[in-house]
Amino acid sequence: xxxxxxxxxxxxxxxxxxxxxxxxxxxxxxxxxxxxxxxxxxxxxxxxxxxxxxxxxxxxxxxxxxxxxxxxxxxxxxxxxxxxxxxxxxxxxxxxxxxxxxxxxxxxxxxxxxxxxxxxxxxxxxxxxxxxxxxxxxxxxxxxxxxxxxxxxxxxxxxxxxxxxxxxxxxxxxxxxxxxxxxxxxxxxxxxxxxxxxxxxxxxxxxxxxxxxxxxxxxxxxxxxxxxxxxxxxxxxxxxxxxxxxxxxxxxxxxxxxxxxxxxxxxxxxxxxxxxxxxxxxxxxxxxxxxxxxxxxxxxxxxxxxxxxxxxxxxxxxxxxxxxxxxxxxxxxxxxxxxxxxxxxxxxxxxxx
Amino acid sequence: xxxxxxxxxxxxxxxxxxxxxxxxxxxxxxxxxxxxxxxxxxxxxxxxxxxxxxxxxxxxxxxxxxxxxxxxxxxxxxxxxxxxxxxxxxxxxxxxxxxxxxxxxxxxxxxxxxxxxxxxxxxxxxxxxxxxxxxxxxxxxxxxxxxxxxxxxxxxxxxxxxxxxxxxxxxxxxxxxxxxxxxxxxxxxxxxxxxxxxxxxxxxxxxxxxxxxxxxxxxxxxxxxxxxxxxxxxxxxxxxxxxxxxxxxxxxxxxxxxxxxxxxxxxxxxxxxxxxxxxxxxxxxxxxxxxxxxxxxxxxxxxxxxxxxxxx
Numbered sequence: 001x002x003x004x005x006x007x008x009x010x011x012x013x014x015x016x017x018x019x020x021x022x023x024x025x026x027x028x029x030x031x032x033x034x035x036x037x038x039x040x041x042x043x044x045x046x047x048x049x050x051x052x053x054x055x056x057x058x059x060x061x062x063x064x065x066x067x068x069x070x071x072x073x074x075x076x077x078x079x080x081x082x083x084x085x086x087x088x089x090x091x092x093x094x095x096x097x098x099x100x101x102x103x104x105x106x107x108x109x110x111x112x113x114x115x116x117x118x119x120x121x122x123x124x125x126x127x128x129x130x131x132x133x134x135x136x137x138x139x140x141x142x143x144x145x146x147x148x149x150x151x152x153x154x155x156x157x158x159x160x161x162x163x164x165x166x167x168x169x170x171x172x173x174x175x176x177x178x179x180x181x182x183x184x185x186x187x188x189x190x191x192x193x194x195x196x197x198x199x200x201x202x203x204x205x206x207x208x209x210x211x212x213x214x215x216x217x218x219x220x221x222x223x224x225x226x227x228x229x230x231x232x233x234x235x236x237x238x239x240x241x242x243x244x245x246x247x248x249x250x251x252x253x254x255x256x257x258x259x260x261x262x263x264x265x266x267x268x269x270x271x272x273x274x275x276x277x278x279x280x281x282x283x284x285x286x287x288x289x290x291x292x293x294x295x296x297x298x299x300x301x302x303x304x305x306x307x308x309x310x311x312x313x314x315x316x317x318x319x320x321x322x323x324x325x326x327x328x329x330x331x332x333x334x335x336x337x338x339x340x341x342x343x344x345x346x347x348x349x350x351x352x353x
Numbered sequence: 354x355x356x357x358x359x360x361x362x363x364x365x366x367x368x369x370x371x372x373x374x375x376x377x378x379x380x381x382x383x384x385x386x387x388x389x390x391x392x393x394x395x396x397x398x399x400x401x402x403x404x405x406x407x408x409x410x411x412x413x414x415x416x417x418x419x420x421x422x423x424x425x426x427x428x429x430x431x432x433x434x435x436x437x438x439x440x441x442x443x444x445x446x447x448x449x450x451x452x453x454x455x456x457x458x459x460x461x462x463x464x465x466x467x468x469x470x471x472x473x474x475x476x477x478x479x480x481x482x483x484x485x486x487x488x489x490x491x492x493x494x495x496x497x498x499x500x501x502x503x504x505x506x507x508x509x510x511x512x513x514x515x516x517x518x519x520x521x522x523x524x525x526x527x528x529x530x531x532x533x534x535x536x537x538x539x540x541x542x543x544x545x546x547x548x549x550x551x552x553x554x555x556x557x558x559x560x561x562x563x564x565x566x567x568x569x570x571x572x573x574x575x576x577x578x579x580x581x582x583x584x585x586x587x588x589x590x591x592x593x594x595x596x597x598x599x600x601x602x603x604x605x606x607x608x609x610x611x612x613x614x615x616x617x618x619x620x621x622x623x624x625x626x627x628x629x630x631x632x633x634x635x636x637x638x639x640x641x642x643x644x645x646x647x648x649x650x651x652x653x654x655x656x657x658x659x660x661x662x663x664x665x
Contacts, residue, residue: 069595071594074393075393075593075597078392096392099392168494176595176596216578216579216582217580228474228476229475230474230475336391339596339597340596343596343598346596350591351411351412351414351415351583352583
């Protein structure tokens with residue numbers, strides 16, 4: 001018997017150490033009253049200067065983690081183990097997270113600056129009627145960045161991706177809803193279409209007209225590729241494109257939202273149900289909507305101050321696209337079980353030859 | 354007399370395999386037979402939907418493509434690793450050369466992929482060098498196509514083939530090569546007919562060590578590949594994170610595991626008769642009739658083809 005024990009002991013020891021380690025780390029996180037504010041946000045979305053000001057004023061340490069897509073954020077939160085207080089999902093995911101019971105209700109009366117928020121944006125945020133769980137952070141849209149030194153003339157339309165003379169020099173996001181939204185809008189349909197015929201028409205447009213000219217679909221490195229001159233035309237987010245380039249080269253870039261419009265998004269601030277520091281999270285939401293802070297955020301990324309009215313007066317820097325160019329865009333919504341239709345069509349495009 | 358506890362000695366390993374291999378595998382099997390949750394995860398309702406979904410032509414297409422890429426990369430790796438392993442085994446400073454093979458592992462996998470991007474990119478080192486030498490200013494498109502994926506896969510997994518090949522070649526008795534030459538075989542024949550069958554075990558290990566991870570490759574096709582480089586590993590990741598169909602992801606993973614397991618059994622445990630022969634030969638008992646293999650045929654072949662090459 002002793003010998004059996006001796007044989008098993010090392011393995012048991014290792015396992016015990018592993019499990020005890022895991023358990024204890026999990027426990028300390030749960031029991032502790034958090035002095036930190038854990039934020040889970042998009043890459044390039046809240047400037048460091050704003051976070052530093054908040055830390056100084058409230059005496060709180062902000063721990064800031066990044067995600068690159070709503071899907072990634074959702075999968076990580078859903079898998080558990082992540083203890084974030086504040087998160088910045090897009091509208092379609094706000095509604096999903098409400099349905100899944102992942103969010104804490106927000107007491108708007110404690111947000112002094114709520115009145116600064118644009119009424120139009122609030123009206124559009126019907127993914128959370130009455131803003132019970134979410135406060136809008138920013139309304140924007142993916143657009144097209146063109147390298148002016150390489151492409152002399154072009155139309156501000158999604159049809160740029162059908163130009164064979166730019167074949168192999170263009171890139172689109174590896175993001176099903178974004179790419180389909182562009183194609184659906186180009187064909188005159190809704191970006192939230194659930195009609196199989198419309199989705200298939202969009203699929204054929206992407207697969208036969210656009211994809212042959214694309215280098216690849218990429219949501220992670222598109223801005224790096226654009227900055228490095230690998231591609232001359234990129235569908236993507238302005239903030240990523242400009243952040244990857246030296247300001248001395250910003251003149252080379254023309255960023256526009258095509259005339260047909262595309263899917264737009266309202267990213268909102270939500271507090272997660274298991275948050276350990278709701279008070280700090282509320283303070284952060286309030287802090288962001290101070291006009292001078294919102295203006296600082298917009299200036300850092302060249303954004304129009306879409307969600308905050310008084311900040312528009314205070315903005316100093318240039319902006320990459322105007323709030324008006326978002327007019328023809330349509331807000332992306334969760335399509336529920338109809339997402340399967342998009343999946344099937346997207347798989348066919350991705351797998352290709 | 355010491356007591357032998359027999360099977361209990363494997364307890365630690367059995368425990369390890371159960372907790373970290375068998376149990377997760379069973380969870381994957383179970384998930385593949387559950388209903389998909391609308392927003393990820395699974396509903397605990399029995400369903401064979403995933404196994405129905407898996408039988409669609411687009412998935413078959415991507416499986417064939419993945420197989421093709423994996424086979425091509427593995428073949429190139431083996432062809433490169435054989436001479437590498439051989440030269441290391443015959444070298445005087447084996448330790449140094451082995452060390453050099455292992456050095457790349459000190460750098461993270463992803464960092465090495467990004468390194469290739471900065472080497473082969475349109476504004477990368479190679480294109481800059483070519484431009485300097487007067488080639489076209491546009492640069493060459495090395496990246497984001499199937500060839501680039503195979504190239505980087507070969508680079509990534511080459512050491513996994515060199516190491517097992519080296520260790521078997523190192524044990525090979527090189528005097529057998531001389532014997533074959535004495536009996537009239539050419540240099541090439543002696544390698545192919547004498548050495549290759551003897552290091553077959555190493556070749557099999559090398560193929561398994563490279564083919565299996567390449568078959569499940571995810572990061573390389575994602576970062577180096579172009580619009581048509583989607584592989585099975587990417588399909589599984591997308592089903593898990595983007596389209597939120599966990600049962601389908603589980604079903605695809607299980608099919609891949611099964612496919613790989615079957616291939617391994619067929620490949621590794623099928624023992625052709627000839628392979629054992631040289632091992633069995635005791636040079637002193639050559640004529641005892643036991644050896645009817647190629648050693649006896651070798652002189653005949655030498656006669657048929659008394660080429661200058663053979664004599665040289």
